Amino acid sequence: MLGFGVFKVTDKAECKQAVLNAIRTGYRLIDTAAVYDNEDAVGEAARSHRRRSVYPRGAVYYLQTVGPGHGQHRDGESRDCRVIKKIGPEYFDLYLLHQAMGDYFSARRALEEAYEAGKRSASPIFTPMC
Incomplete structure (x- = not known):
């Protein structure tokens, strides 16, 4: 599967069109993150x-990258919910906990607990070496 990322695509109209073009071209994974500040455009495209x-909902996969400061245990779920409201898919298919900085273990625990409680459809992926 080939994925399409929207890092540094700051113009909202350009981002929306790029995501639509990527899906039409055959990309089946869209990678986004709160720090990209373009989730609303990705959501419009989705x-x-x-x-x-x-195609059914599962034809395109959505990856949410959680970086330093965006997945702390106390508020990780509320931040995730805000992103989902912006993006629009009922859930993210993949979660990537990127960069083991700050309170990495609490962020990981929050993602795992949400998965186990049925609040997420996929178990998180961790990249502690990035």
Whole structure:
């Protein structure tokens, strides 16, 4: 599977169009993160694609990258919920806990607990060496 990332695509209209073009071209994984500050454009593209697509929801996978300061145990769930509201998919298919900085273990624990409680559809992926 080939993924498409939207890092540094700051223009909202350009980001939305790039995601739509990527999906139409055959990309089946969209990578986003709160620090990219373009989740709303990715969400618009996701909703637009789902309205017009004959493919089921699972045809395109959404990866949420959680970086330093974005997954602390106390508020990780609320931040995740805000991102989901912006993006629009009912859930993220993959979670990538990127860069083992700060309170990495609490962030990891929060993601695992949410998965075990059924609040996430996929177990998180961890990259502690990045």
